[in-house]
Amino acid sequence: MLKIKYFVQQSWLLVVSAFMFGLLIAVTNAALIDRINANNANKVTDKLKSLIPDADEFSKQESITIKSQQQSNVDVEIYKAVSDGQCQGWAFKAFGAGFADKITLIVVVDKSFEKIVGFSVLASNETPGFGDRISNSFYRDQFAGAPTEKLNLVKVGDADEIDSDIVAISGATVSSQAVVDIINNTMLQLKIKMLEKGMIQDE
Amino acid sequence: MSSNENKVSSTLLAGLWKENPVFRLLLGMCPVLAVTAACKPALTMGFCVIFVLVCSNIVVSLMRNLLKPHLRILMFTLTIATFVTIADLLLKAFQPEMSTALGPYVPLIIVNCIIIGRAEACASKNDLLISIVDAISMGTGFTITLCVLAAVRELLSTGKIFELTVLPTVEAGGWFVPWTAMMLPVGAFVTLGLGLAIVNVICKKKQA
Amino acid sequence: METVTTLLLAFISIVIVNNLVLTKFLGICPYLGVSGRIDMAFGMGMAVTFVVTISGTLTWMIDNWILMPLGLEVTRYICFILVIAGAVQLVEMYLRKFFPMLYESFGIFLPLITTNCAILGLCLFINLWGIDSLVEAVVLSFGAGVGFTMAICIMAGIREKLKFVDVPDCFAGAPITLITAGILTLAFMGFAGMIK
Known part of the structure; x- marks a missing residue:
């Protein structure tokens, strides 16, 4: 029991912040993923456009x-x-x-x-x-x-x-x-x- | 109050010259050498570093009293890795060209000694204001140094600065023969070496 | 036979042609910092080879078997750095327990390795190059370590001689080392194009 308490005491900050950071990344990713995919698709199309306008x-x-x-x-x-x-x-x-x-x-x-x-x-x-x-x-x-x-x-x-x-x-x-x-x-x-x-x- | 203001202004100036991360502390050498072939990627890299540095300094400073000493480095790394991921996503979304040009050097900010060094030396000991000022000062010092080196290399290797022609090259009918070696790894090492030597000379003069 | 040739070529290419230190600017901090004496340089090189082989293999496995099937590529960097930090810690504990002699000789280098960009850099490059076989990933990781060891030992050899040279004051220390490194990269450029 003491061991568990010690473990929680030592690592709660790590667990909480890992959760927060994960949330932060998930939100950013959700907000930007469409744009990133569109950019990747445009990479080829843009080059093609410049070759055959x-x-x-x-x-x-x-x-x-x-x-x-x-x-x-x-x-x-x-x-x-x-x-x-x-x-x-x-x-x-x-x-x-x-x-x-x-x-x-x-x-x-x-x-x-x-x-x-x-x-x-x-x-x-x-x-x-x-x-x-x-x-x-x-x-x-x-x-x-x-x-x-x-x-x-x-x-x-x-x-x-x-x-x-x-x-x-x-x-x-x-x-x-x-x-x-x-x-x-x-x-x-x-x-x-x-x-x-x-x-x-x-x- | 005035002593606090003094501390802020001295912190603000420290990163620019006295404790310039590249020339004086020799920190974060990988990006300095790798992305300074041209100005635009160097500037983008600089902004990424400022962003990550400011964010991680804020977070570290806020939780400095809760940190357990032996889990400290792990927390720093986790914080930095998070913000680098965010910076990388932002770049991919709004500057896709620069993102491909910089390639793996954006995620490599995680192991850039400047950021973890500032978290350890400044943010984990000082309050929020000083930490932010320190991050901005160090980041700006780093960015300016990066841009100066990049400008020298880009000028000598293509005759351009920020893709604007300064010296007309022979190919375009001018007189300047581009110095291709400056674009290669050797240019990076030699420019930085000469830069350090020049800074050493200036510092010696000041002391004398 | 064909796979053996591919692997051999991959190995030579990462050691000489695409040497991480001299062409990709990775691991510059230890390259300039610990290259003062050749035995220290060799110790550092060995420690890096050890860790980079383990973490390169592990990150490839995690990336291809866990992150990609689950669509979690966005957490790649965090996973990579945690794997590297963990691998360093594990290696440190294992060595201290079973090979105290080796542990003594690695000394301060082991914890330093976590922030060595060569290791994270290699993991990222393996992902960027789209390496799709485990064996090739292992060979590349090991080769990267060998390449690092080679580069840092060459540099240490030069610097041991450099101590007896009359260098102008302002060039003493880091500047002359950087310029030497520059000339070294020029020499290594000769290997470019060797692998087809």
Whole structure:
């Protein structure tokens, strides 16, 4: 009995405050959780919006399974960009190994899967000042309008000319190559699968 | 009354220079090095620390007479962890970009020595007013230091301060060649090292 | 075979490429504070490795088996710090009872470890990287400890030599240590990109 009394005496403050703090967190969480979820959902949509400003809705499609760079099966998330009921283009998430860590990109192509509209980096951990320049306009702009065939990375070339040759960022060849490889791997397999499924028509 | 006012004003100034947590006490080094690559995350981090510091100092000061000595540290940690969770939720809700940029360094405020140090050294011994003033002073000192270091690093690595161009870079047609090393971990260590040395020189001059 | 390769790569990456001290700035306080002598540094490193392996594993289990199924992710930080504090306490009691020699040699370092950001940091990074196998979490936790030990021992080795160097007055102590650490991170940058 004495032991219990001693125990309560020593720890009542801890128990009471733990309860109060738990309540405090629960209230804050309840108040903010909707906003946080909305923010997380907006993260992808905002990037997509900046790539295709015309589209006003992005509907998530059924995922398509492809082979990753390591030849294991992975699911690719696909979004259909719609405006006024018309398909404006397709967007898909692509990921693979970068220089330091995994790179996750979101790539947008036009509605017939003929030309790339652009890409945006969702998550990467490339070296600041070098590898992270893959999200700079010098590199990214080369993809806008490039054909959806196998892209090549070249060290010297004309960056303004839009074709399947992508000019590497000096000092960040590995990261530049990684982005090209990731896009190639995902895009080429997706194109075939989506043609098979009849989601896009071969013209 | 006047002695109390004196104490308040001296506490208020202590955190800014004489007991500046970073330069003089060498506390809370992890965020100082990790988030000072640019000004905006540094400022956000500073505000988070002020928020947590003020809240935890208030709570600790209110319950200072009820604390059992051997459960003290546990109580401090619990208080701090609660307010850090709240700060993290607020960031996620209202500043989602900064929340991703700061990543795990927001929850790491829990183990920031400044906060537990102030709870132990000040809030558990002083009344509410002094504790709040102390928290604000220490937090502001920390934030200002963070921003100064971040400004130096951001300026040298990108030619910008708060994302506003100060020095036009070569890429944008100017003359300034960005000093990329300042953005890397080495920049953090060297800037802080030089900062400490400069503060040492100033203090020596003052004494002499 | 494939899993062994993955685990080996994870281990090397956390020890060298993503070293917590030199690339993530975690555990800087003991890194600057206790790196004066190499035997002290090694003691600290061992104590951290010990605790980080236990708490990394425990927090992964709690996170994946209790918090996530119950949807209680919001209390993650509180759980993590309590687990770490508890683990330190347990280790301390266990060592004092069964390995008094070891306990003596760890000395003051054990209670200090609770506020070592490397440990909480690692638990958070394991969660952030989305590690989904227990074995990998254990390997990463152990690797983080080894990486910390390595970094702090290298630093202690340099500082033992630094004592005989004529450093300008204003640089003596912390400033020169920080600059040395900076140069060390530059050296470790060479390992980036080693793991594909």
